[in-house]
Amino acid sequence: MSSLAPFDFALYEAKLMNIAKNIFQPNQAPLETAVLVLDDCNTLSFAAAVDPMRATNRRAGKNLFRWKFFTPTGAAAQLTSGLSINGAPIAQAEGFDLLVMVAGFNLEAHATPRLLSSLRRLHAAGVAIAAIDGGPWILARAGLLDGHSATTHWEDLEDLATRFPQVDARRDRFVISPPFATSGGAAPGIDMMLHLISTRFGQGLARRVASAFLYDPVPLGTQRQSISATSRKIRRNPQIARALDLMEAHLDTPLSITEIAKRMSLSQRSLENRFRTHLNLSPHAYYLQLRLDEAYRLATDTSQSVQDIALATGFASQASFARAFKAGFGQSVRLLRRAQNA
Template sequence: MSETAKMSFFPKSTPLETAVLVFDQCNTLSFAAAVDPMRAANRRSGSTLFDWTFYTASGDPAQLTSGPLIQGPPIASLARCDLLLLVAGFGLEDHATPRLLSSLRRLCKSGAVIAAIDGAPWLLAQAGLLDGHVATTHWEDLDAFATRFPQIDTRKDRFVISPPFATSGGAAPGLDMMLFLIAERFGRPLADRVASAFLYDPLAAGPQRPSAPADPIRRNPQIARALNIMSQTIDVPLSIGEIARQVSLSVRSLEQRFSNHLDMSPHAYYLRVRLNEALRLATDTDMPVQEIALATGFSSQTSFSRAFRRIHGNSVRSVRSAAPPERNFGAP
């Protein structure tokens, strides 16, 4: 079920008794994306719509990536809730203990709506809860997620609704998901007022990209479509002429729009997208250089290495020695 699915399975009672399960190495922005929309909804509505309590996996404080500690009782002590929000980032295999997974299955069976942000969908998948469902996760981990859990229909969307679950990518997609949930349970006008509290223009559940386009670009649908095509064809790059054809522009018109809005040519932008993905693969995986080259559309390792060094200032080997992989999902 897509993001257009109705969240009619939310209980009609108010406030929604909400448990926020926070894990060690959780991204601070993802944490804020889960909690601040509830705070703003309460304030903008003038009533308590969400009543939340923080929990951690074991009862020990969870440390966010920027340093703050989140205190809370162990999730195993929670008997029930209306809404369970999971926020996780790194070290997911370490978090997926039998006790934690058992608690997630128990709370799901009790009737809780469960929403997962950033790396947290991985934990729901480990618990077997997403089998047969549509789901997404952080864009960096989509391929590994789809390979590890073939019984899940993995999508590249920013967020996905598949009752009783909602899954999203990182911080910004998580905020989009929370605004969607608020709209479905309490109405679009309130969700719009919550978004205005952050001066935030929500995106629908379209494909995730390493970086979202700036607002003027999003308001130019042909450029936005061109960027989406580029992000989806990194491994087999299209010609600029083919991209122009798909967005119903001439090559010259496409080049002019890129120059006006992005201050670079379509070719230069496309190359940067591919090499930014190469940088991610170099720092977050142990893929051989030749495989990284092929995954980012280079048939020659020599030309890839030359382009990588020109854009990033170092070789893949140098980048890896300076920045070892952060995400750790363990062996399949």
């Protein structure tokens, strides 16, 4: 009597990767692409997924991407801007080379068993999956990113790392870990799509696509996500970039300016001069602005108490936080929330 050999899961995964990883290698064959749009994603992230494909076809003079829109259930996806995106149910998707998924807010609510099952099915069929903004969190929730490096929007990155320890969570703008590509938001999503265009269809075409947007792409692995919107020129100054990274990594337990300068092997005066030259602010003022910007985000995007927000942004007391917040934004957290919910 014959017996079946035990199922070799590692070999199965390797075969899947061999099917899908060619998406990220030179190949002039058109990519059949499914664009999955979830409720509560933002318009820029949606455009970051679609417009690079449109511009590629226009610049190439032929259809290198052919795409179709999908939503989790077939009902129109409602973007945060009020736009509606019509699409077929993702459960009906088949015959695609690439799935590009765009998500934004309320990720737990959108990670339904039906959606997660569809993502697993497409992965099992050898479909490469690129995810933008909150999309990587959904992939991790489906168990698909276990053993892979990935990123997501910085607001969700800590939750990704905590909830899914089998995922190598990185703060890079985008991460390629075949058959997956993940990005941290709209602009990093453009970088990720340009990387795909460059590796598959050639650097020249990717440059022409970037020039159509007047966009200066960031190469893979050269820049981390930042919670502050400083110019790329400033971020490319290695000493300023290092100082900003230290500040952003220590919002809850702020470093002294003296300690930041010491870690950078600079004098405090030298660090202060660089900040005033490049940012027109002192290091102390910039650091306080970062912490208050994060406090504003927590006040508007979460239900955390004022005390918890104060602790998360490095204020020694609730009273000192309240004074700084009112000085920075002209109102208290309570009044801000009241106006937001009115």
